[in-house]
Amino acid sequence: MTSPGTLHVVATPIGNLADLSSRAQEVLRGVDAICAEDTRHSKQLLSHFGIERPLVALHDHNEEALAQRIVGRLLAGESLALISDAGTPLVSDPGFRLVRAAREAGVRVSPVPGACAAIAALSVAGLPSDRFSFEGFLPAKASARRERLSRLAGEPRTLVFYESSHRIAESLVDLRGAFGDERHAVLARELTKLFETVLDGTLAELQAQVDADPNQRRGEFVVMVQGAGDDADAQLAEGRRVYAKLTDHLPPSTAAKLAAEITGASRKALYGG
């Protein structure tokens, strides 16, 4: 009986090509085929390293349908690799359905670790990182985004978000609205690339900087927000959440008065802030 092959989950660079480890290159060179999110994009990366393996397109739209077929190939003895456009597969990227299907079929799934934007960003942010909450991308719709943020405002762990150039300005406004002007945050942009920038300050300061300089809205971002530190932060966060709900039904001044009574947060901070 043929023994099954291995599914290698391989991290690729998030900008600087030299971050593809020598083990990653060796594994990619040795597999029967590479499952990639965007085969044209990955072909460029692979040809830079002289790696020529067949590519299989695996993305959010076909992963469910393709997973069993790929598992069939693994069970038949082929070794395959999974990569995404950048960084670690499955982290805000496709792959979890395939990995789950492979594991359920008893196929060995083995990581080749490497770049991940969230971890790279945390490593230079200077924010508490012994515990953190990775939140991925915020919802695109403003109402859903605000709702999500209002639920996170009392979270004591450092929060890590992914954001694109299209929405960074809007998201900073909403982060400020949900967490207050004074919450400490760090914006990591274009990590490992030519225009790498890491800005830190209060949410109000960061928003002002990004608003003032169009260059600070270009590229790819990791936004990290310090967790709600003490009782006062948590109380204000809860006040903002209740206030946001009540303003759906009541005039803002009444909503602020009630939210302050319910949560103990300052009415001025809710209504004025």
Ligand code: SAM
């Ligand atoms: N799987 C990837 C990882 O391991 O980080 C993330 C893929 S996700 C589709 C792309 C998002 O990751 C970008 O919108 C941005 O938020 C973040 N990102 C990727 N590369 C980055 C970089 N060089 N600098 C800052 N953020 C980056």
